[in-house]
Amino acid sequence: MTSTLLTGIGLLATQDPEFGELTDAALLISDGTIGWLGPRAQAPAADRAVELDGRCVLPGFVDSHAHLVFAGDRAAEFAARMIGQPYTAGGIRSTVQATRQATDQQLRTNLARLAGELLAAGVTTFECKSGYGLDTETEQRSVRLAGELTGEVSYLGAHVVPAGVDRAEYVELVCGPMLQACAPHAKWVDVFCEQGAFDEDESRAVLTAGLAAGLLPRLHANQLTAGGGVRLAVELDAASADHCTYLRPSDIEALASSNTVATLLPLVEFSTRSPYPDARSLLDAGATVALATDCNPGSGFSTSMPLAIALAVREMRMSPAEALYAATVGGAKALRRNDIGQLTAGYRADLTVLDAPSYLHLAYRPGVPLIQQVWRAGEPAWTRSALQ
Numbered sequence: 595m596t597s598t599l600l601t602g603i604g605l606l607a608t609q610d611p612e613f614g615e616l617t618d619a620a621l622l623i624s625d626g627t628i629g630w631l632g633p634r635a636q637a638p639a640a641d642r643a644v645e646l647d648g649r650c651v652l653p654g655f656v657d658s659h660a661h662l663v664f665a666g667d668r669a670a671e672f673a674a675r676m677i678g679q680p681y682t683a684g685g686i687r688s689t690v691q692a693t694r695q696a697t698d699q700q701l702r703t704n705l706a707r708l709a710g711e712l713l714a715a716g717v718t719t720f721e722c723k724s725g726y727g728l729d730t731e732t733e734q735r736s737v738r739l740a741g742e743l744t745g746e747v748s749y750l751g752a753h754v755v756p757a758g759v760d761r762a763e764y765v766e767l768v769c770g771p772m773l774q775a776c777a778p779h780a781k782w783v784d785v786f787c788e789q790g791a792f793d794e795d796e797s798r799a800v801l802t803a804g805l806a807a808g809l810l811p812r813l814h815a816n817q818l819t820a821g822g823g824v825r826l827a828v829e830l831d832a833a834s835a836d837h838c839t840y841l842r843p844s845d846i847e848a849l850a851s852s853n854t855v856a857t858l859l860p861l862v863e864f865s866t867r868s869p870y871p872d873a874r875s876l877l878d879a880g881a882t883v884a885l886a887t888d889c890n891p892g893s894g895f896s897t898s899m900p901l902a903i904a905l906a907v908r909e910m911r912m913s914p915a916e917a918l919y920a921a922t923v924g925g926a927k928a929l930r931r932n933d934i935g936q937l938t939a940g941y942r943a944d945l946t947v948l949d950a951p952s953y954l955h956l957a958y959r960p961g962v963p964l965i966q967q968v969w970r971a972g973e974p975a976w977t978r979s980a981l982q
């Protein structure tokens with residue numbers, strides 16, 4: 595058993611309701627988990643000590659929504675959108691062709707690069723979806739490759755109907771042979787419930803089939819229109835309804851009285867120049883809110899959780915404390931995890947050290963690389979070099 599004491603913590607933002615925020619604090623890591631935390635003066639002895647010189651320590655961010663298994667580049671589509679072309683669900687198909695043609699090794703290289711970016715952005719747990727294969731072979735490859743890097747893998751065969759394929763036949767494939775091929779490699783079943791993608795009945799069929807195959811439901815809901823996605827998420831006790839950009843008052847009430855997390859993805863609204871979700875109404879109604887990156891090649895190609903936090907504060911009127919909670923505890927709840935997302939004795943020692951005295955700087959200094967160190971399961975996983 596080895597132990598490490600992080601000491602000289604200027605501000606320890608535990609996200610644990612019992613401890614709240616501690617100043618001049620220390621935190622003991624024992625065998626990969628958090629053993630103790632409290633005032634520096636009361637810190638227990640440890641095998642080694644790391645002095646943090648007044649820096650702020652947070653739980654590692656939990657990114658509960660990302661699409662990292664793909665090939666190809668859609669920078670030109672982004673540039674066209676910035677001079678006036680609208681975002682539609684159909685752009686996904688251009689990534690599908692490149693992904694089907696890519697080798698496992700090419701997909702693995704891209705995935706590892708993006709996972710490295712997430713880590714450098716302070717993310718210690720991420721979810722990763724398939725959804726750019728849209729045939730059984732490529733969807734299975736996608737969930738298998740994602741599973742090499744994370745346990746939070748979502749089967750998203752129901753991303754869009756591929757070009758030239760009959761809708762009803764495709765939904766049958768997604769609920770049948772494709773699901774059977776992918777389920778052993780996934781934890782979650784996801785669906786893009788949206789005009790231009792899958793309607794409420796099709797989405798229900800996909801999620802119900804996934805449940806029967808042992809997967810847990812989550813979905814893309816109410817991104818472009820106030821459709822039935824949120825209603826369906828609550829009906830099925832989905833872990834999370836993601837996007838929530840266009841909500842009716844009844845959707846907000848339904849989320850607030852459920853165990854379904856409202857996962858907001860402001861980097862998408864930023865990158866598609868769309869209206870931001872009404873986080874204030876969700877929070878004021880008592881809904882649990884998560885923030886995630888939705889990193890994907892089409893609607894928002896960013897791995898920056900700090901920028902998502904800055905946007906949530908600046909554009910969605912979340913307080914910095916609410917945004918930090920959403921990016922840590924909120925993400926953990928959206929993945930139905932109770933071992934990550936907060937700094938509590940017994941939780942996994944996943945933490946982020948900021949080169950700043952407070953997490954307020956995440957929103958106060960947007961775009962500035964403030965992540966100094968990232969620890970995962972009690973070990974240093976990433977450190978900013980002097981050259982960066």
Ligand SMILES: [Zn+2]
Binds near residue numbers: 659661814
């Ligand atoms: Zn998504």
